Amino acid sequence: MKLGVQEFLIILVIVIIVWEGEQPFLKVNVNGKRFCNESGPYEFMLHSMYMQPGHTYVDIFDANNKEYCEQFDEVGCCRMFKFPNGAESNMPYDYVWGQMTEGENSHHGLGCLQKADTLEELAEKLNIPADNLVATVECYSELCAKGIDEDYGMAPHRMTPVDTAPFYGIRTCSWHLTTLNGCCINTDMQIIREDGMPIEGLYVTGDCTGGFFAQTYPNLFTGLACGRTMTFGRRAAKIVSKL
Numbered sequence: 001m002k003l004g005v006q007e008f009l010i011i012l013v014i015v016i017i018v019w020e021g022e023q024p025f026l027k028v029n030v031n032g033k034r035f036c037n038e039s040g041p042y043e044f045m046l047h048s049m050y051m052q053p054g055h056t057y058v059d060i061f062d063a064n065n066k067e068y069c070e071q072f073d074e075v076g077c078c079r080m081f082k083f084p085n086g087a088e089s090n091m092p093y094d095y096v097w098g099q100m101t102e103g104e105n106s107h108h109g110l111g112c113l114q115k116a117d118t119l120e121e122l123a124e125k126l127n128i129p130a131d132n133l134v135a136t137v138e139c140y141s142e143l144c145a146k147g148i149d150e151d152y153g154m155a156p157h158r159m160t161p162v163d164t165a166p167f168y169g170i171r172t173c174s175w176h177l178t179t180l181n182g183c184c185i186n187t188d189m190q191i192i193r194e195d196g197m198p199i200e201g202l203y204v205t206g207d208c209t210g211g212f213f214a215q216t217y218p219n220l221f222t223g224l225a226c227g228r229t230m231t232f233g234r235r236a237a238k239i240v241s242k243l
């Protein structure tokens with residue numbers, strides 16, 4: 001599929017990097033309704049989110065969120081605790097939480113986290129319907145108690161109730177992880193024209209290149225995007241410097 005400049009730019013929408021927002025916490029749309037399996041692959045989440053009003057959603061979690069983040073046993077960049085082999089995560093929980101709470105209840109920087117003693121108050125701060133949020137949380141907590149997500153099939157170890165104040169909510173939306181389409185390259189890292197001929201002297205790698213993730217972004221293959229960037233970048237440098 002060939003994309004024009006406009007479509008290419010749409011893929012580059014980046015909104016907010018909030019590691020808490022990548023955790024499989026309960027997510028509701030702006031009507032306070034749950035809409036997906038929060039622990040599914042990135043693409044499933046993003047497509048579900050895109051179909052919601054305003055293309056946005058809200059993460060809802062509670063005072064036990066640190067314990068739950070560890071329990072989620074996340075992979076890749078989402079992980080905020082040491083890996084089973086002892087390797088450090090790239091973002092430790094305490095660092096992320098410090099950033100998130102620095103501007104608590106403000107709308108500046110990463111301080112877009114809302115905190116409240118009741119779900120009703122939280123809904124008001126998030127500008128979503130309180131009755132719907134309360135009903136959704138009640139329903140979700142019942143499913144958590146059963147240990148089976150009858151609505152969306154979430155992995156049981158990632159089902160965590162929202163029952164301990166203070167409650168937190170954060171509005172978020174799409175993430176730019178990489179480029180799905182864009183400039184096609186040849187094996188020498190040169191951009192190729194529509195007729196397949198390279199543009200002499202122009203080399204690209206990483207997110208500037210297209211096609212690599214056009215079919216899927218396999219988030220269980222952690223490090224593939226960064227690995228592609230570095231490997232292709234090294235190759236481009238070697239070619240340019242004729243090493």
Ligand SMILES: Cc1cc2nc3c(=O)[nH]c(=O)nc-3n(C[C@H](O)[C@H](O)[C@H](O)COP(=O)(O)OP(=O)(O)OC[C@H]3O[C@@H](n4cnc5c(N)ncnc54)[C@H](O)[C@@H]3O)c2cc1C
Nearest residue numbers: 076077176177178205206207208222223224225226227229
């Ligand atoms: C939240 C999140 C989580 C991710 N998790 C993973 C993961 O677990 N594993 C994985 O493999 N990938 C992950 N990715 C994807 C991966 O980070 C990117 O695909 C990769 O960083 C792309 O590398 P890049 O060098 O092409 O672009 P970037 O890393 O974006 O680097 C581009 C650089 O260019 C600089 N720049 C921009 N404009 C200019 C200018 N005019 N002049 C000079 N410098 C400029 C920018 O400041 C930036 O430093 C994640 C991405 C995000 C956003």
